[in-house]
Amino acid sequence: MTPPEISFPLPVDELTGIFGSRSARPTLGGTMGIVMHEASAERLVATMPVDGNAQPYGLLHGGASCVLAETLGSIGSAIHAGPDALVVGIEINATHHRPATGGLVTGTATPVHLGRTLATYETVITDEAGKRVCTARLTCMIRRDG
Template identity: 40%
Template sequence: MSDVSTDQVPEPGQFVRYLGLELTEVSGDQVVGTWQAGAPLHQPYGIVHGGAHCSVVETLASYGAAVWFGDRGQVVGVSNTTDFYRAVREGTLTSRATPVHRGRSQQVWIVETHDAEDRLVARGQVRLQNLPADTM
């Protein structure tokens, strides 16, 4: 994580490491990550499984929302809708999360994934609930 203060962002868990997702920028305004399309993430027809795309969408949105909410508490995803535009078998993918809404109780983030030729592969939206520390 190059543009990230490690005290702001928790270490990725095993699942995120399995996806091969490398966070290159994390802030409350944008999260960027790269990952590799390949056989470990394929569904039976030899393309990246939609669940892998959804997982990347959820991960980037959650990191951004958590950094923005900061010490005020925690955030949890309550909705993830991801659309798929282009099948991918191999190569580097870059996903970018940006906020659409950051309110008192909820946030909405959009995540777009592009291939190495900058073609849109998938686009997801995640709605997150802000859980203030004094209510947990």
Template identity: 40%
Template sequence: MIWKKPVTLEILNATSKNTIMEHLNIVYSELTEDSISATMPVDHTTHQPLGMLHGGASVVLAETLGSLAANMCVDDNAYCVGLDINANHIRAKRRGVVTGTTKPIHIGVSTQVWQIEIVDEEQRLLCTSRITMAVKQRK
């Protein structure tokens, strides 16, 4: 297992209180030995003006997953912050629920790289994203 901190869905969801994750109704939904998944509704809170899932909302979901996962992979003397994120928007979605899943590509001493795939209810790929995280030491 890659997690260095206690991690349960209850603990993860508690971190969303009073954040953008709570505002967008992002809910952590699955936890495995090397991945974290979360759902997000596609509705008026996540639409862009044409009535489709806003690319920025997809990036929020991706960054949420990658950042949280990275921070769960370091001990209490370290924390992770984002250096770079990219996203390729593959397919539009107008309503329903999307699920993002993050898995590590690289977990190093000074950087981490995470891949995030966002799919619809039929497991069709909507967005693929990659985030690079800097590992910082607490002073």
């Protein structure tokens, strides 16, 4: 559940209510300009600029798409697991369908499985025209001490 003091849009590094003291440092998602627009265990939406996240040909870097997908899936898994759990990504895969050359891409993540020890999210990344750029799937392990 998203803490009530969060209002969107919000730079990803300001989601301190979800990760507590673990998010006190800058993150890769924050460095890449990811901005959250919606966050719950059932649906997450964020945008990321192509500029600054491109490969030498000027296309969105495939690794940047993976960072967006892992950021969304990790946040969704953390919301699902609750504040007393540690969530870590253990597997990611991505299919890059078409290039994005500018503007913003939007990632929308929805759960495939929300269990006690594993959570899996599918993220669909689209360009500003709504065309699918990438489909990614992330599985996170949920660890609970005690």
